[in-house]
Structure formats: structure tokens, C-alpha cells
Amino acid sequence: MHILGIDSSTTEMSIAVSRAGQNNAGFADKTVHIEYKAQERFMTQIIPLIDSVLKKTGIEIKSLDYYCVNRGPGDFTATRIGLSVIKTLAMIFKKPVYAIECGEVLTQQAAFLNAEKISLKIKKGFRVFVVPVIDVKRKEVFFSLYDVSINEKAHCTGKIIKAGNCFFTAKISGDILCSSADFISKLQEFFNAAYKKGFLNEKHALFFCGSAFEAYKHLIKDIKWAKNSLLFPGQVFYPQAEYLNQCALYRIAKKQKGDENIKPYYVRDFAPFKKT
Amino acid sequence: MSSILNKDKDKKKNTIILGIETSCDDTCAAVVENGQKILSNVIASQHEIHEKYGGVVPEIASRRHIEIIDIIISEAIIQAKISLESIDAVSVSNRPGLVGSLLAGVGAAKAISYALKIPLIAVNHLKAHLFSNFLINPDMGGGFIGLIVSGGHTSLYSVDSKWNIREIGHTLDDAAGEAFDKIARFLGLGYPGGPVIDSLAKTGDSKKIELPFPMIDSNDFNFSFSGLKTALIYKTKKEPGLLDRENIADLVASFQASIVKVLFEKTFKACAQAGYKKILVSGGVAANSSLREAFTAKAESEDVKLFIPPVKLCMDNAAMVACLGHYDYIQKRYSEISVDVYSRSDI
Incomplete structure (x- = not known):
């Protein structure tokens, strides 16, 4: 069973084909992955890159079973390029397509790339959260809170987390859009609320990632609830298609249906001008 | 070809x-x-x-x-x-x-x-x-003047018998359809402006209110509709009565007539100059009934074969x-x- 994923939501486009491992257990056992960096040429390169990934994988496009795409938030135009191609391929071959939010892809990626450190924390009884912070232009940032320490034994061969496989993630709160200037105070407010709801406690660990995170790294350290609980092992700024595929494989394993009428995740409505 | x-x-x-x-x-x-x-x-x-x-x-x-x-x-x-x-x-x-x-x-x-x-x-x-037009008249062949007039474009093309296409003129500012939309918006008539003005103009007298025919005598085949729009707006500022319900139809009829006249005068002039006997009109504004009538009448009088595809095309x-x-x-x-x-x- 193979899935093709396209992530064109940021300034880097990536395309990956993954083979589901262990009877669709929710993670890939083989992935071929390509990255491309010139955003202004996404439209010209998207098909050649898909072709190249498929050739490396050695399977025909008609043999793909699923499609998935990062629906943002991200660059509107770039995101739409990936969507137009994926939607049409899925329509032609009558295959399900999964539209995954950017924050979820980043969370999966951050957890995967730092699996050992996170696993260790979880074994010690910590609850581990990932906070993707995405630069959505116009001096605004977008963030959410994902839990990566959910027990999903049924899908994970007896271990909560098996490095090299996948993390089961759940968005527990967030989707907050705020100006860059307000980010730190909004984050503090957000953590206070999360504490009241019982998500954060003395035994939690936080992991930040995303395109807007680097700029705030030094400030986040001083936030209450973040102090002493930050994990800074690896840097994850841009979402990658192989982790996008991972998110979709998780849904497939849980027998979730594909998405219909998919569209980009726009963080703001478009209000161009007043009627004259 | x-x-x-x-x-x-x-x-x-x-x-x-x-x-x-x-x-x-x-x-x-x-x-x-x-x-x-x-x-x-x-x-x-x-x-x-x-x-x-x-x-x-x-x-x-x-x-x-x-x-x-x-x-x-x-x-x-x-x-x-x-x-x-x-x-x-x-x-x-x-x-x-x-x-x-x-x-x-x-x-x-x-x-x-x-x-x-x-x-x-x-x-x-x-x-x-x-x-x-080939969807309707596949045997039309080349050797004609083509006018494409829509909300985004107003251009004249000379198409020779071998189907070499050469642009001979275009709008220097607003496209004709854009001018219709802007005037409809100014008058609060709705969007898109073309169909609204087309139907309202049928009840008006296009000769009652005088508006310019921009670039009609210019020696090229370019168009300009921005000035016409401004002329209409200034006219209504000088004579606010033109915006009264009983005058609106006359106002838009004049506006439409001005655009249509410039379009067909230039198109037929280009056709005569090129020595062709065929004209093709397409684009959203070619759905305008006044334009279709004017082009049809002029084609008959000048013995030119006119091709305008059905509105949907x-x-x-x-x-x-x-x-x-x-x-x-x-x-x-x-x-x-x-x-x-x-x-x-x-x-």
C-alpha cells in the first residue's frame, strides 16, 4: 500500500512516496523523499519531481492507493499548487485524499526527529507537547498545542513509541493567530489556560518548532510553564512530505475516510476593500 | 497552418x-x-x-x-x-x-x-x-480581423490566410468590459456591469446625453475607455439630475453606444485597410446585444462577413x-x- 504526499505550503516543497509497514499499522517502512527550494518554480517542477520520486520508488502512479497534502496554514499560492495537483490525481484515479494541517505535520516531524529524547521523557512519566509556531506573513504568527504522548498501543506493536516508526499526535488546543509583537504574551496566556485545564502540570515537556520559532527562542525560555520544561534537541522549521505521509497513514490505520472538497487552511478571511 | x-x-x-x-x-x-x-x-x-x-x-x-x-x-x-x-x-x-x-x-x-x-x-x-468561432464555423478559414473584447482585454488582431496572428491594437487603459463594470458600480447597478447596462440601455435614448467617442479618429487601432468613464462621472457631477431614475437609462445607453461605436468603427476600418472581408468578434462583451446589432448592421452595409459566436462561447x-x-x-x-x-x- 503506497501513499503520495505533497507539501508545498512553505518556501520549500517536498514530495514523498511511502509504503505502509506492518499491515497498515500506521507508519511507513519505506519512504522516498525529494525536496525543492525555489518557490517561484513550484508549478514548473511539481510533476517532474513526482515522476522522479515514483521512479525511485519503482511504482506506477496508477498503483498508488492514497494521496495526501499539506493544506496549511502557509503560503496561499504555494499551498494551492500542491492542492490542485493532488486533488486532480485523486479525482482521476478515484483514490482517497487526506488533507493535513501544517501544525500536525510539523508536530509529527519534530517528534520523529527527536524520538529518543521524547521517548525518554514519556517513559519518565512526562506528558510531551509540541507547539508548532508558523509564520503566516503580515507580521502574524499561528500556533497550536499538540500532545505526542498519547498511548496508542493497538497501533504501535506494544510500545508507546517506537523510534523509526511514528508518533500519534492529537491537537488538544490552539489555532491561535496573533501579531508577532503579541506572540510571547499570547503564548503565556495560552499556557495559563492550558494549565487550568490540566494539560500542563509539573511533569510536562514542551517542544517548539515551525518557521517562526527561531526568532522567539530566547524569549520562550522565560515564559512561565515553559521554564525548565523545554526540549531543544533538533531544529524543525519547515514541514516535510514524509511526515505528512506519516500523518495520513495514521488516519488510514484508524480507518478514517479521506477528505472531500478539500481546500487550503486560510488563517484569515480575505477582505480586499470596501464597496465603493 | x-x-x-x-x-x-x-x-x-x-x-x-x-x-x-x-x-x-x-x-x-x-x-x-x-x-x-x-x-x-x-x-x-x-x-x-x-x-x-x-x-x-x-x-x-x-x-x-x-x-x-x-x-x-x-x-x-x-x-x-x-x-x-x-x-x-x-x-x-x-x-x-x-x-x-x-x-x-x-x-x-x-x-x-x-x-x-x-x-x-x-x-x-x-x-x-x-x-x-471554429466551434460553430469550422470552415471560416483565415484572412480576417478579430476583435476580442472582454472584462480584461480589448484588442484587435489581423489574422492572415495562413493564420499568422498579429496584434494591431489594444486598449491603452481599461478594457471595454472593465469600463462597463466600473460605470455600473458608480451608478449602483450591480455586477457584472455589461449585462445590467445592456438591458437598462434598451429602455433609454442613446442620443439624449452627449458623451465622447474616445480615440475614434486616432490613426492607430488602439482604444481607451478610461477617459469615457471619467467624462460620464464629471457630467453627472455637473448635472446631478442625470442620476435620477428617469435619466439613468439614457445615460447608460449613451455610454454603451459610445463604446460600441468606437469598437465597430475601428474594427471595420482595420478590415478595410487590410483588404479582408471577414470580421470575428469574441470575448464577454461580444454578448452585448447592442454591439451584436451594430456590428451586424455595419457588416451588411459594408458587405463584410461577420462571425460572432453564440453568447456562451x-x-x-x-x-x-x-x-x-x-x-x-x-x-x-x-x-x-x-x-x-x-x-x-x-x-
Whole structure:
């Protein structure tokens, strides 16, 4: 069973084909992955890159079973390029397509790339959260809170987390859009609320990632609830298609249906001008 | 190219071309057989969405295209009652137009080309308008003056007998359709302006209110409609009574008559100068009833053969894109899969 994923939501486009491992257990056992960096040429390169990934994988496009795409938030135009191609391929071959939010892809990626450190924390009884912070232009940032320490034994061969496989993630709160200037105070407010709801406690660990995170790294350290609980092992700024595929494989394993009428995740409505 | 445009006696099989058009605010897909027989022609208009802004908002148009592009293409294939395997090539407008809008159609067309292993044919939207007439009159041949008049374009083309197309004039500012939209917005008549003004003008007297005929005597074939719009607005400022309900119809009738007169005077002048006896008019504004009447009358008096496709084919549609795609397909003029989109382009 193979899935093709396209992530064109940021300034880097990536395309990956993954083979589901262990009877669709929710993670890939083989992935071929390509990255491309010139955003202004996404439209010209998207098909050649898909072709190249498929050739490396050695399977025909008609043999793909699923499609998935990062629906943002991200660059509107770039995101739409990936969507137009994926939607049409899925329509032609009558295959399900999964539209995954950017924050979820980043969370999966951050957890995967730092699996050992996170696993260790979880074994010690910590609850581990990932906070993707995405630069959505116009001096605004977008963030959410994902839990990566959910027990999903049924899908994970007896271990909560098996490095090299996948993390089961759940968005527990967030989707907050705020100006860059307000980010730190909004984050503090957000953590206070999360504490009241019982998500954060003395035994939690936080992991930040995303395109807007680097700029705030030094400030986040001083936030209450973040102090002493930050994990800074690896840097994850841009979402990658192989982790996008991972998110979709998780849904497939849980027998979730594909998405219909998919569209980009726009963080703001478009209000161009007043009627004259 | 002329030999191709004439009936090809050696034709072995029918060609089935899927056309996709998303250059502005309409999401269109169509299936055309042999460059002539329309098997389906699906158009999803966004007029209602853009109405409250009085014009096309590019970001909103892009958003709408991406939501429905796959559904519209699927619908066109279903309505045509064809199998995917029977499609010979996919043709798509990749220039000129709104970049965000074009990307939706071109992305989909590339996916289809790659998935079905069929040629991709990226075409010029304006050239497709010239070809829309072949859906009705496939034997029209070359040697004519073409006027493309819409919300985004107002251009004159000289097309010789070998179908070499040369632009001989274009608008220096607003397109004719744009002028209709702006005046309709100014007068609070709604959007799109063309149809509203067309129907209201029928009850008005176009001779009562004097408006200029911009560039009618210029020695070139360019147009300018921005000044006409300003003239109308100044006139109503000087005489606010013109905005009264009983005068509005006369006002828009004059405005429309001015645009139509400039269009047909220049088009027929170009035709006479080139020594042609054929004129083709297409584009959204070619749906205007006053324009159709004026061109028809003038063509009769000047013994020129006039070709104006039916209204649905004058507006943006994918059948014309598939039609042009057919002629490119039989000449094996395929595009690279890495073809890009362009906001501006010569024909």
C-alpha cells in the first residue's frame, strides 16, 4: 500500500512516496523523499519531481492507493499548487485524499526527529507537547498545542513509541493567530489556560518548532510553564512530505475516510476593500 | 497552418480534447471532439461572489478555483459521456490571466496529462477566443480581423490566410468590459456591469446625453475607455439630475453606444485597410446585444462577413480552449510538463 504526499505550503516543497509497514499499522517502512527550494518554480517542477520520486520508488502512479497534502496554514499560492495537483490525481484515479494541517505535520516531524529524547521523557512519566509556531506573513504568527504522548498501543506493536516508526499526535488546543509583537504574551496566556485545564502540570515537556520559532527562542525560555520544561534537541522549521505521509497513514490505520472538497487552511478571511 | 484548418481528408480517428480554463473568475472545463463537436462545456461562474466588490478580486477567484477545479473537470467528463482513456490530450489556458487563477487550472491539467500519459497543450487564452468561432464555423478559414473584447482585454488582431496572428491594437487603459463594470458600480447597478447596462440601455435614448467617442479618429487601432468613464462621472457631477431614475437609462445607453461605436468603427476600418472581408468578434462583451446589432448592421452595409459566436462561447469557456488544443494536437505542438503560467503574453 503506497501513499503520495505533497507539501508545498512553505518556501520549500517536498514530495514523498511511502509504503505502509506492518499491515497498515500506521507508519511507513519505506519512504522516498525529494525536496525543492525555489518557490517561484513550484508549478514548473511539481510533476517532474513526482515522476522522479515514483521512479525511485519503482511504482506506477496508477498503483498508488492514497494521496495526501499539506493544506496549511502557509503560503496561499504555494499551498494551492500542491492542492490542485493532488486533488486532480485523486479525482482521476478515484483514490482517497487526506488533507493535513501544517501544525500536525510539523508536530509529527519534530517528534520523529527527536524520538529518543521524547521517548525518554514519556517513559519518565512526562506528558510531551509540541507547539508548532508558523509564520503566516503580515507580521502574524499561528500556533497550536499538540500532545505526542498519547498511548496508542493497538497501533504501535506494544510500545508507546517506537523510534523509526511514528508518533500519534492529537491537537488538544490552539489555532491561535496573533501579531508577532503579541506572540510571547499570547503564548503565556495560552499556557495559563492550558494549565487550568490540566494539560500542563509539573511533569510536562514542551517542544517548539515551525518557521517562526527561531526568532522567539530566547524569549520562550522565560515564559512561565515553559521554564525548565523545554526540549531543544533538533531544529524543525519547515514541514516535510514524509511526515505528512506519516500523518495520513495514521488516519488510514484508524480507518478514517479521506477528505472531500478539500481546500487550503486560510488563517484569515480575505477582505480586499470596501464597496465603493 | 491553413492546410490543417481546412478539412483533413486523411483523418483517421476522432480526437477528444479536454479543455480547462481558469484565467479569470470562471472555472471551466469542456470536452470537444475533432475541434468542433462540443460534448460538454461546464462553466462555474463566480459572479455572485465578486458582485459585492463590483469587480473580480484575484485572491477570492483563486480560492474559489481551487475548491471546485476537480469537481468541474469531473463534471465535464461525466457530461461528455466519455471514458478517461478516450481523451487524447488536455489543453489549458496558461496565459494571459490572473496568475493565482491560472495556477489552479494548469496544476490540474498537468496532473491529468501525467496521470493519463497524454500530451499537455498550454494555450493562449486570447488565441482561444479567436478559435471559439471554429466551434460553430469550422470552415471560416483565415484572412480576417478579430476583435476580442472582454472584462480584461480589448484588442484587435489581423489574422492572415495562413493564420499568422498579429496584434494591431489594444486598449491603452481599461478594457471595454472593465469600463462597463466600473460605470455600473458608480451608478449602483450591480455586477457584472455589461449585462445590467445592456438591458437598462434598451429602455433609454442613446442620443439624449452627449458623451465622447474616445480615440475614434486616432490613426492607430488602439482604444481607451478610461477617459469615457471619467467624462460620464464629471457630467453627472455637473448635472446631478442625470442620476435620477428617469435619466439613468439614457445615460447608460449613451455610454454603451459610445463604446460600441468606437469598437465597430475601428474594427471595420482595420478590415478595410487590410483588404479582408471577414470580421470575428469574441470575448464577454461580444454578448452585448447592442454591439451584436451594430456590428451586424455595419457588416451588411459594408458587405463584410461577420462571425460572432453564440453568447456562451463568447464568454470565457473551456470549449474554445479544447478547440484550439485540437489544432495544436494534430500538429503535435505539445507543451513541456514544466510549462509555467504568465500574467501577460503576446498572442
